[in-house]
Amino acid sequence: MTVISDTQTRPQIERLRLEPVRRTLTVAKKFNVTPNMIRIVLSGDELSGFQSPGADDNIKMIVPDEIGKSVMRSYTPRAYNAEAQELVIDFAVHEAGPATRWALDVEPGDKAVIAGPRGSKRVMGKIDRWLMIADETALPALARRLEDGKSGEQFDCLITVPSESDQQDIESASDVRIDWLHRDETNAAPCDATPLLFALERMDIMPGTYVWIAAEGGVVRTLRNYLMGSRGVDKHWIKATGYWVNGKADTSAKFEE
Ligand SMILES: Cc1cc2nc3c(=O)[nH]c(=O)nc-3n(C[C@H](O)[C@H](O)[C@H](O)COP(=O)(O)OP(=O)(O)OC[C@H]3O[C@@H](n4cnc5c(N)ncnc54)[C@H](O)[C@@H]3O)c2cc1C
Known part of the structure; x- marks a missing residue:
């Protein structure tokens, strides 16, 4: 841990x-x-x-x-x-x-x-590196964050998209690594956390890492619970939002920050 x-x-x-x-x-x-x-x-x-x-x-x-x-x-x-x-x-x-x-x-x-x-939230403090996890609904926010990234900032990203052709080129002045997960290769549904969870299990998460997650609500809950329960990440180092909830129209999911 x-x-x-x-x-x-x-x-x-x-x-x-x-x-x-x-x-x-x-x-x-x-x-x-x-x-x-x-x-x-x-x-x-x-x-x-x-x-x-x-x-x-x-x-x-x-x-x-x-x-x-x-x-x-x-x-x-x-x-x-x-x-x-x-x-x-x-x-x-x-x-x-x-x-x-x-x-x-x-x-x-x-x-x-x-x-x-209606408002805006900024994460402030001494953050050594970012781990950003997103599906395609949160790719606009993630891409914008990378484009705003400064030289010297470090980002590790896990992004799930329908297929390889849905990957995007994202410019950034920061040090960025992206692991694209193509759901068509595993037949995973967009509300299935498994591909992201497998990828997370293979990652080192260093002290000083701030985790930003936005995807389907159940996926976000699973990943957040895993990070807190199995990887010892303090909840104050995670900003997690369900951008949509499977089977429910007009629904997002909030998690304590
Ligand atoms: C802060 C925030 C920012 C967001 N930014 C973006 C953005 O920039 N681009 C973007 O595309 N989305 C974004 N979303 C997600 C978007 O609001 C939802 O996907 C929304 O439900 C889409 O509305 P809709 O009218 O198409 O479907 P709804 O009427 O809300 O839902 C109809 C059905 O579709 C399902 N559904 C909704 N989204 C998906 C999906 N992506 N895949 C599969 N099933 C789905 C629902 O569970 C429901 O069963 C954001 C959400 C939040 C909370």
Whole structure:
């Protein structure tokens, strides 16, 4: 068992509140980044004042459901260019709920309504290296964090995607190692923790490692319990979020930080 941390030096989460603003924008561009990831670029004057300081911030996409009622789903501001007034959102394609359906159906020129972010969280403290674990829904946040990474920062990443063709090139000034897990090679479902758990079991987790996990809620629970129970990682060194919950629409899962 590796004891990762001591409570005196444990990281703190700094919370920043932002004024939640609803904005009506226009779909400027739409294309596939990879076979199962649609990138939508939103533009419009109403982006003026938009802020997203943290890589794992989220906005709400406000989209119609099957009977035309507005519903909200969480998405990561993948990139924001204030000068060009462009906001980029990446949609992982799955058995479509309303947000995925919307992303599949919209065309450039269509309207898009967003709200938020309502806030942002930053992990502060002496962190020697990061272990980031994600599925494709959290790949936008993970990629953004790597792109924000500074020279000298170290990241080990475990990322599960549907297939090899869903891997992405991510630029970073940091020292980054990524282990891509292709679910089609093991026939694993996106809500199956086994491939990530096997990969984690093979990894050294050094003291001073901060663990960020975002994926399906049950997967996140399994990995978090394993890290705390079998690897001695203190819960204050883990930021874990279920970005979706298998079988439940519009559901995320929170774990104590
Ligand atoms: C903080 C945060 C940030 C997020 N950022 C992103 C992002 O940038 N890009 C992104 O693609 N997603 C992101 N997500 C996940 C996204 O909000 C969910 O996948 C959401 O459920 C999609 O909405 P939907 O309308 O398509 O499906 P819903 O109506 O919510 O769900 C319909 C059904 O689909 C299932 N389902 C939902 N997502 C998946 C999936 N990925 N694979 C298989 N089944 C699924 C549900 O369990 C449900 O049974 C984020 C979630 C959170 C909490």
